[in-house]
Amino acid sequence: MWLEPILMTIIVASTPLMLAAIGELVVERSGVLNLGIEGMMIMGAVCAFAVAMTTDNGFFGVVAGMLAGMAMAAIFGSLVLGLATNQVATGLALTLFGLGLSGVIGESYVGESRSGLPRLDIPGLSDLPVIGRVLFGQDALVYLSFAIVAGVAFFLYRTRAGLALRACGDNHDSAHSIGYPVLRIRFLAVLFGGACAGLAGAFMSLSYTPLWIKEMTAGRGWIALALVVFASWMPWRVALGAYLFGAITILQFHGQAWGLGIPAQVMTALPYLATIVVLVIISSERARARANTPLCLGKPFVAER
Amino acid sequence: MRLELERRPEQSRLMLFLSPVMAIAITVLVGALVFAVAGINPLRGLYVYFLSPFERMWSIQELMVKAAPLIIIALGLALCFQASVWNIGAEGQYTLGAIFGGYIALTFADGPAYVVLPAMMLAGMVGGLLWAGIPAVLKTVFRANEILTSLMLTYVALLVLDYLVRGPWRDPMGFAFPETAIFTAAATLPELTADGRLHLGVVFALALVVVFALALPTTLRGFEIRVAGNAPKAARFAGFGLSATILFVFLASGALAGLAGIAEVSGTVHQLLPTISPGYGFTAIIVAFLGRLNPVGILVAGLVLSLSYIGGELAQMRLGLPLDVAMVFQGILLFSLLACDTLIYYRVRLVGRQRVAERGDVA
Known part of the structure; x- marks a missing residue:
């Protein structure tokens, strides 16, 4: 059966992208642009692996990865929100720092x-042909990634706090004058983004390839950033985009296996090239690109007295 | 207790110059702390990292050799950043420069040096320029975010180089190592000293600093770039083409990064390998900011960041620290610089809880 392994690998390749991108979506909806996803993700990956190895416990590893991502996000948040530093440059610094550390x-x-994370196994269901293992045989982080997307969608559109967060992103001066604590809301959003990026990193080093390789995130943090643009800042579209990109990433493995005679480097370059193509298509449709862009994205907020 | 920012009526020129100095001081202090945590005597650690590169002639030369590509790339990036164009793909443009120039070096290996070398440098600039042209056109025509496109192209550029040195360009005599043949003398930048690695690329860097220092404040193009960055509406009103400026700074910085790439390969590496840069294209971003986007500042900042590489290598040899420590220091330096830069635009006060509460009552 050729379909099942392909579906399995697509899910595995898509999950880190989805986790990192949904976190960044919340950050950007609050009006902050964190370009340091790659740095938070790689720190999540290394800390998760180190803790999982020393404690011999995958769960502790996942928690450590999440905390590492949040610690990195806290550095970013303190600088960008506390000292109103340039968000683009601070995000770059976060990535360089994370890759080095x-x-x-x-x-x-x-x-x-x-040996990887334990997989959910429901006797009977997991044995169904094709969809059995695909739907009921993944590890917890895969299910968690969908739960987070659903949670974010609910939070942003159905709760008061979500409304406040979007208000900060669209007009921080108005949000401030109604009495919303703009900087605190943004800091929490940044922390959430860090936790998601850390989880994405933990998934990379504990499940995707359960080992540590330097710079193993290989630009996925940046692709996640592009996914948020692709998704027009809408949660479920992030899931769609992540799976689209996961599928492209997986093409490289199967392309080689099918022996198409294409150099490995060309296949490896596909996700990066696809990112560029997608950005161009999305950005050239002005109306669509503008519709959901948080209006205060990337602009520092300093309360005037 | 919390921090409160109050916008200055005008940006502080004093802080503009003081901020890099403060940032370096903070980085050194954090460095001492890192050494202490790692169980190394902080003074010895700081000495090995920041001072021992000046002990020997060869390491001083090495300092200049590593500063050259940083300075050349950062001069171009400073143009972009002044125009508020975020080209962060210099590493890729550097790589394409090395590939284009390397093609000339491998194809015309036996030609006379006075033809081959200039042709290599020119080809390197063309390579970098073309690679930078992609995000530039995508930004001006399709409004695609240049941060992401230029960075994605860096990954692609590294894969192109990887493909070439493992595939068609691999040295048939090289025992299947992923590397091209060693460049002939005609394709190697001449060395300036008998006992070190100082090569002509260092002269390129110095000459470019002089040209930029003279041209930026005096030419119309320099003025257009600054207006495009600071007041894009004014630029449009004055009839400066914003798209033309974006294209110009992107292509210029690409050409410079390409030149840095081929100069490094021709002067230091002498062949193409899968890895030909310790991340110069990214470190140059820090150089540009630390140097205040000013050519002379960039010269100094290039030497400072070069020190972080050499110090890192010495710390690896003498203290057994991993090489990545250099990247950690670079990250901390950029964090500190950005934090200190806040003082240029804002006054920062610590406000006690009580005062915050009082103010709350009045409001």
Whole structure:
């Protein structure tokens, strides 16, 4: 059966993109642009792997990855919100810092590997042909990623706090004058983004390829950023985009297996090229690109007295 | 207690110059802390990292050799950043420069040096320029975000290089190592000293700093770039083409990054390998900011960041620290710089709880 392994690998390749992108979506909806996803993700990956190895417990690893992402996000948030620094430059700094620090932390774990996260197994259901393992045989983070997307969709459109968060993103001056604590809301959003990026990293080093390789996120943090634009800042479209990109990533493995005679590097370049193509298509439709863009995205907020 | 920012009526020129100094001081202090945590005597750590590169002639030369590509790339990036164009794909443009120039070096290996070398440098600039042209056109025509497109193209550029050195360009005599043949003497930038690695690329960097320092404040193009960055509406009103400016800064910075790439390959590496840069294209972003987007500032900042590489190598050899420590320091330096830059635009006060409460009552 050729369909099942392809579906399985697509899910595995899509999950980290989806986790990282849904976190960034919340951050951007609050009006903050965090370009440091790659840095938070790689720190999540290395900390998750290090803790999982030392405690021999995957769950602790996942928690550590999430906390590492949040710690990185806290640095970013303090600078960008507390000191109103340039968000683009601060995000870049976060990525450089994360790539370096993860290399230092991970040095002693190079070459070690784990057995992956436990998979959900429902006797009977998991044995169904094709869809059995695809739907009922994934590890917890895959289900969690969908729960987070559903949760974010509910939060943003159905709760008062979600409305406040979107208000901060669209007009921080008005949000401030109604009495919303703009900076606090944004800081919490940034922390949530860090937790999601950390989870995405943990999934990379504990499930996707259960080992630590330097710079193993390989630009996925940046692709996640593009996914948010692709999704026009709408939660369910992030899920759609992540699976589309996951499928493209997977093409490279199967393309090689099918022996199409295309150089491996061309297949590896596909997700990056697809990102560019998608950005161009989305951005050139002005009306659609503008409709949901948070109006205060990337603009610092300093309360006037 | 909390921080409160109050916008200054005018930006502080004092802080503009003081901020990089403060940032370096903070980085050194954090460095001492990192050494202490790692169980290394902080003074010894700081000495090995920041001072021992000046002990020997060869490491001083090495300092200049590593500063050259940083300075050349950062000069171009400073043009972009002044125009509020975020080209962060210099690493890719550098790589394409090395590939285009490397093609000349491998194809015309036996030609006379006075033809081959200039042709290589020119080809390198063309390579970088073309690669930078892609995000530039995508931004001006389709409004695609240049941060993401230029970065994605960096990954693609590295894969192109990887493909070439493992595939068609691999040295048939190279025992299947992923590397091209070693460049002939005609395709190697001449060395300036007998006992070190100082090569002509360093002269390129110095010459470009002089040209930029003279041209930026005095030419109309320099003025257009600054207006486009600070007041895009005014630029449109004055009839400066915004798209033309974006294209110009992107292509110029691409050409410079390409030149840095081929100069580094021709002067230091002497062949094409899968990895030909320790991340110069990204570090140059820090150089541009630390140097205040000013050519002379960039010269100094390039040497400072070059020190972080050399110090990192020495710390690896003598203290057993991983090489990635250099990248950590670079990240901390950029964090500190951005934090200190807040002082240019704002006065920062610590406000006690009580005062906050009082103010709340009045409001």
